[in-house]
Amino acid sequence: MTKPTDDQLAKLGAAFDGFARRYKLADPDGIERSLNEIDKYTLRFVADHPGCGPTDLARYLGVPTTTASSATDRLARRGLLQRDRVEGDRRAVALRLSAEGEALVADLVAAYRALCRMMLERLSPTERDSFIGMITKIVYHDD
Amino acid sequence: MTKPTDDQLAKLGAAFDGFARRYKLADPDGIERSLNEIDKYTLRFVADHPGCGPTDLARYLGVPTTTASSATDRLARRGLLQRDRVEGDRRAVALRLSAEGEALVADLVAAYRALCRMMLERLSPTERDSFIGMITKIVYHDD
DNA sequence: CCAGATATGACGATATTCGTACTATTCAAT
DNA sequence: ATTGAATAGTACGAATATCGTCATATCTGG
Numbered sequence A, B: 001m002t003k004p005t006d007d008q009l010a011k012l013g014a015a016f017d018g019f020a021r022r023y024k025l026a027d028p029d030g031i032e033r034s035l036n037e038i039d040k041y042t043l044r045f046v047a048d049h050p051g052c053g054p055t056d057l058a059r060y061l062g063v064p065t066t067t068a069s070s071a072t073d074r075l076a077r078r079g080l081l082q083r084d085r086v087e088g089d090r091r092a093v094a095l096r097l098s099a100e101g102e103a104l105v106a107d108l109v110a111a112y113r114a115l116c117r118m119m120l121e122r123l124s125p126t127e128r129d130s131f132i133g134m135i136t137k138i139v140y141h142d143d
Numbered sequence C: 001c002c003a004g005a006t007a008t009g010a011c012g013a014t015a016t017t018c019g020t021a022c023t024a025t026t027c028a029a030t
Numbered sequence D: 001a002t003t004g005a006a007t008a009g010t011a012c013g014a015a016t017a018t019c020g021t022c023a024t025a026t027c028t029g030g
Helices: A006-025 A036-047 A054-061 A067-077 A100-120 A127-141 B006-024 B037-048 B056-061 B065-077 B099-121 B125-141
Strands: A080-083 A091-098 B080-087 B092-099
Touching: A006 A067, A006 B099, A006 B125, A036 A054, A036 A080, A036 A091, A054 A067, A054 A091, A054 B006, A067 B080, A091 A100, A091 B099, A100 B006, A127 B006, A127 B125, B037 B056, B037 B065, B037 B080, B037 B092, B037 B099, B056 B065, B056 B092, B092 B099
Parallel strands: none
Antiparallel strands: A080 A091, B080 B092
């Protein structure tokens, strides 16, 4: 397989820089700022895995369990998720979103989706599927 | 202009999730981990703007000047950048990378470039320019 | 029944962000 | 020249975050 040219690498790098930059500066005081990165990932993970425990979360995020524990504690204090006891294993806790947490995740997902929409709208309808196909290939191609 | 479909949005969102995730978990103990995000951006900004001051940096990063000042202080203590006095304005300091800082930025850029290369190699040569063109359009298209 | 694995949290060391307040300069307009 | 406002930078401290170490409760295989 031919190698990417230096010019291609430079252009792609510059584009990603610009992307990260715009994405970060775009939302100066929205939902994004009220939660830190780990907390946002936590809420989304719990939304997708109701009943999971802090240890599952830690594995998923690649952080120590104490960090995950802190995060769930923080979010529970803010009323965004609840820690239920599990019957069958009395060591474990089952994490679930509260109603408020569900609402916040919905907002997060909506904001995220709006970002995706804005990106796709800058492409022609023909390009959109092509772009999605390529980025999917990049992300999920294992080797 | 037709709107992106829900299916397209979902696929793109999932791909970005996967991307962010792989990118973060990929490098458990490389250069990336030894510096925090702001410090990495700072080094790269100073590399591109030698002689700039903390205030320029703060504007660029969208953080308070005290945060930028902390970052430059931290990096200066670690010997990665130096703060020179400027003749012509005795309030200002001119930030420059030290030799060690230059070396570290070179490593960072190389790692970044390697990531870009890996991504492009997963596409066919024909797709590469197409992908770069589309992502460039997404990032730089103003409206 | 017991050794070892597992789930979780308490606590503290260290580090980061950022608001407030301060100093040293420079600039602009009289 | 003078002086009041704007500007560059930083010191300091409060609030907060990560994560290592240690303790506790519980499960599980033999």
